[in-house]
Amino acid sequence: MIKQWRLDTQNQSLVLSSLGNRLPCVIYWGDRLPSHESPDEMFEASKKDWGDNLIDLVPELSILPEQTANFAGQLGCKIRDLSGQLLSSSFVFSADKASNNSVTLIYKDKDLGLTYTATIDALIEDDVFALGAKIESINPVIMEWLSAPVIEVSLLSDEMVDYGGHWGGEFRKQTTPWVTGVHLRESRTGTTSHAHFSGLIIPSVGSSENAGSCYGFHYGWSGGHRMVAEQLQDGRKQIQFGHTENSELTPRTSFETAKLYITHSSDGIGGVGCNFRAFVSNSIVDLPKDSIRPVHYNCWEAIYFDHSIEELKEIVTLAADIGAERFVLDDGWFKSRNNAKSSLGDWFVDNQKYPEGLHPLIKHIHSTGMTFGLWFEPEMVSPDSDLFRSHPDWIMGEASQSLGRGQYVLDISIKKVQEYLFERIDSLLNEYPIEYIKWDHNRVLPYPDASQTRALYSLLGDLRGAHPGLEIESCSSGGGRIDYGILGHTQRVWLSDSNDALERLRIQHEAVLWLPTSVTGSHVGPKVCHTSGRELSISFRAWVAAQRHMGFEMDPRELSSEDKLILKSVTQWWKENRDWMMNANILRLPCIDKSVIAEIQMNSNGDHFVVFAGQNVASKLSSSAPLVLAGLESQSMYNISLLNKKEIKSLGKLQQGLMTKKLKLSGQYLMTKGLQLPKVFPANMMVIEGEKAA
Template sequence: MTFWRIDTPAQTLVLGTDGGMASCHYWGAPLPADADLAALVAAGTGGITGGMLDALPPLSLIPEARRSFPGQPGLVAYQDGAPLEPEWRFEGADQGEALTLRHTAPGLRLEITARAMDHGLIALSVRLSSDAALTLHHLALALPVPPHLSHLTELAGRWTREFQPVTSALDHGARLRDARTGRSGHEHPPHLWLTAPGTTNTTGEAVALHYGWSGGHRMLVETLPEGRRQIQLGHCAGSERAPGTAFATAEIWLARGDQGLNSISVPFQRAIRDRLPPARQPRPVHYNGWEAIYFRHDPAELAQIAERAAALGAERFVLDDGWFGRRDDDTSSLGDWVIDPRKHPQGFGPLIDKVHALGMRFGLWFEPEMVNENSDLCRAHPDWVLGPADQIRGRNQLHLDLSRQDVGDYLFDRISAILTAWDIDYVKWDHNRLTPWPDAAQTRGVYALLDRLRAAHPAVEWESCASGGGRIDAGILTRCARVWLSDSNDALERLRIQHHAACLLPACATGSHVGPRACHTSGRILPMTLRAWTAAQRHMGFEMDPRELTGDEAATLTRVTAWWKANRGWTQAGDIWRLDRPDGALAEMQLAADGSRLVIFAAQIETQTALQPPPLRLTALDPSARYRLRMIERPCGHPASATAITRGEVVLDGASLMAQGLALPPAFPQTVAVIEGERL
């Protein structure tokens, strides 16, 4: 048996082969440099008992049906109409910055690559090539699930309610999901974790896996008859629709930690932040006019709104849907990326001049992948539509086939012409309709178009929006510096969504806006204090008609925006540490990269169960350092409720703040406490 190992400060991965397909023999806590890997594997190998085969079929990195493997195989493909079940032979290994294990079978080659990443992560991927064309249904890498990690948490959701964790116990059978909507999805974002019993945000062992692909994924977690468990990740089944001779998975990122969910979340935040494309610094406060005007574009009204937004502190003005073709509602003009002269008779010039005079930059909305049947483009090129003519429409629109070079060329020319003609430094790239079927070539076409536009317009920033948070993954986040996390501007929903999305997303990449007084997606009316501080926890912006604000609301929003601007230099470069709170409350701590500054946001969403909330225990501090804390936003509550932090500054060592914590005043629902801190 030949072994290789990939080590990071947080985890060790041991791979090995006896001449056939390589397997993962260990994935867990870091091992000593001189660990006897052969003895490790031997000590962990189970025996044979009644009702079993005479030998245990290997759980290889690509589980093989031909080896009598009792679970789901990692490769399902067909050649000349027959199932492809190759007999893999190990050919060799290349180890430099990454380890590549090479396997061969008649007419086939398979390369599995593993590499250590920054921040304690490990990455895995596989590439399959063939001398003759084959039809690929499914290709996935498989890892063993450590048996003591008994709970699986997936992220589920829907439009306006993304990133909702769902936890289940792993006891028997299989858990399969095939995300087939053509994007990462509200329903099944490609991120999950496995935990030991009792794991919280701050304590317990956990591992996490992320599939960095924007076109839908397939996840399998399976308990085999003898008790072993496997987890597989790859593209969603059937998404390689055309026969071919070369196929590859995206990278799977692995994290592991024994200090709770934070120990597997902060490494992902850092890795995503490091790989974001360049963006304007400092990060500007956004104003997006969608929920103020929708399709109603009147130059005089836009000028008034711009003046008010700038007075509140906005630094970038984004013009959303409705500026092109004859786009008076969502039934027409997608694909016709020409400015509507009825709404903007002089083009964008007057509005951009106004925005610039107010000290703001100008951004613009596109939905490049889509077309309306009522459009010049669809009338000229009905063959450019992806899918059958009788498919169900979504938002009155259809998908363009971005696997076609002529479609990509057309979109590049039209979008590039707009970006060349006008001083635009930001594009909100939207995606409001599911694909008619999963298609990996479509995703590759989106990547190619984005890459081409970014190369042609390096000063333009790009935001990923897909009806809100429908396309958020490591693949799109190497191309877009920001994501629109949700179409919900309801602060209570936002608090939950962005809190759970911190399992992956850093603050600087997460758009969060202050919405209208009466939320357009929930109907709820929430206090400005909660709405403003919720947006200030991420990349802050506004998305309402600023003319509706009362004097008090405007003063609160201006104050919180000024705080965000004064602190964005370190908050947007720092980490989000989620804190443990009772049900009905959420709390986070943002910590500067050098640990010198922190801010705590503690929201009371529902009525407290107990009269007194438990002390808020912090995390990730230097135990021996002293910290000065002060409350800058006191939550609404009983007038007589007071604690040390409401009376003045508190100075405590890090060990005490993490062991005992800080007593917060009892608070009413829909309120938030904000506490600043510095290391002395």
């Protein structure tokens, strides 16, 4: 007997099929099928022939590959009983619950006392599927590994794209060819990690940036993940995502994965990005739909731990004059916090630096029209702190462990730790008008522990429940904790601790596939970058920040009068355009000249766009290559102009074209021939505006 289930979004179909009450397999995932497509015929068409002499059938690649099904690849779960014996499941169909946009499948192994539940939701408007798995046991068991429902992907791909990186250099694209065997990625730091972003892209052969079949995966979990991409000897390919292996540290009777979000697009990698960004904006992040994203000012790289009320007031006044709308007081405001080696955990305002509390500073901030935000690092504790001296038993791991940034990690799965942190933060939120928290996390965990992540989600949920208007930014030494799990509890991410605009240009270019502009913080850093030592122009720094949620993070007292005018001008432009840019359709624009990193942002009406084309390094060509645009209407005409021509530092000799004129060109021309860019020095941003002609 064959059992089959089909789910559809606006543009995709996902079909599962099961024979003889066995676990189902994904037999189709891709562009939406006709409504009259026969699942029975698809099942017949998907049967595989074989020619080896190993066993007398092709083992099924189910949503939970099992040893008992003679599956020779990576298994979907590893369970042990309390004696350490590995349990080899053999799940059999028990029940299902299906609707037009959801299916829940329940399978049981009565001999082992196990129940497996797979849930797949079709998020119709978002063009995304959300998959989750749960295993329940009559008796406590040890869960070493549990994958979300396993996806067999198209054989029509020869490579996969994922991301490595490091602190200050996140989102480094890695392309790996499919070969027989396993490609394994795992974050064991207890967070999403700088080095292992929990996303995967599988382009089909012949696809490109903005055309062709492409598949995307993201595991929405902040505690570290494990990804298995395996090609079997018969050519089939499976994708598994779950919590870091062995991160469930205690025997229990119930274990559940986070959600695995998947999407397919026939518009290439860019189409996958469009689907994921819209999904995050519409269904993950809790932001009022009519909220205006304020220009941030963060004081960290201006003052570090040297807090002086009078100096801060001076900085507040200057930041507001440039255009800042939210002032964030960073590290150094709390009891005895004069360097990175002390006081974490002692969340009381330092009465030496702030003898009247934060009230005088906040009053001045409000007088300029700005709102107020405050930095915390709640999950950490310094050995030199009152909290540690009172509760050394609250840390994760042994006291003899190596410190990270001079600090321990608090075990927030302990209820009393959660209660202490909630009380301290809640009391400050009640005493002061704080509308924003920058929530930092600056060291790795001594070992991966899923309960730590569940406790974090609980604490964040309690704080926002008590303060519904509170906005929280996820920062983990920059991009160490960016995923759809944390974004279910926060409203902004700090993409990287590097404010080097050249590095940011690359990071933003990759991260835009996964993150909408509205949640992606990007700040104008100091003239000399504190993480690279590189000196970059104010124009380039400002325009890179203007690509995302704009802010400043430098000492405004260092600005010359000319630099201040440029920064004010770019900030004003961003304010005038931010409403449509926060919901823009963004497509990356591959250029034959690899020295250019470019994207187009189009408004929802399709009648206005802006192209950001950043010269990343010196070109290998003596004359710049055309930049081919995307996403336009081929038969429409567009007025095109170079917005910031006066700021561009150029090698070029031609004083014609975009450098001097507004051009009127068809979408067909712009998407075929493209725009001839000026010949510019590295670290220049060309900002090109386009308007549909009447």
